[in-house]
Amino acid sequence: MSTTVRGCVVINSQDITAVVLCGGQGARLHGQDKPLISVGLRRIIDYLLEQLEPQVGRVLLSCSRNVALYEAIGHEVVVDSEPARGPLAGIVEAMQSVATPWMLTVPGDVPLLPATLVNRLIVDAEKNGVAVPIVDGQRENLFLLLNLANRQDLAFFYEQGGIAVKYWLDKICAQPTDLSDIASGFLNINTPTNLAEMEQIVQSSA
DSSP states (O other): OEEEETTEEEEEGGGEEEEEEEOOOOGGGTTOOGGGSEETTEEHHHHHHHHHGGGOSEEEEEESSOHHHHHTTTSEEEEOSOGGGOHHHHHHHHHTTOOSSEEEEEETTOTTOOTTHHHHHHHHHHHHSEEOEEETTEEOTTOEEEEHHHHHHHHHHHHTTOOOHHHHHHHTTOOOEEOGGGGGGGOOOOSHHHHHHHHHHHHHHO
């Protein structure tokens, strides 16, 4: 399926591979593997994938533990061998398994992932080679839509000692895409309070 903007075909969804970053340590949630935490009757990863799968041609799950549980979901799993080095390490490692012209990265702890995320990012991605959202003044550094050239540049940045995606985005002077109107789609779960609030959201929408 092709993604369209104002009637013009921009990026074919089959040309996008999504990498879901599931390698976090869940330190503020007693070490729980956040994408596998249940919210209501389903896991965070299940909500996320329901929104993500129609937007892309392929999904990769980047994880560092509970590999068998992720494999059972049905998408290819890439094991993050250096989770202590943060999300950038997982992104660069997963890149080796991406053969499509475009790669989308998303964190694995956002159950309300916007169903229109790709549609909203593609114009800036086509224009700049990379698109990243900004929500209420905060840039969401792990939601990236990247072309091949920028993936290579990001990998080179990491190999040269880069430690975080945000510093690469600063280096290339990335112009973010304002998605403040769909801010709820970027709510992530870092703390027990976040989890309780998400439970209430899910219950109220059931």
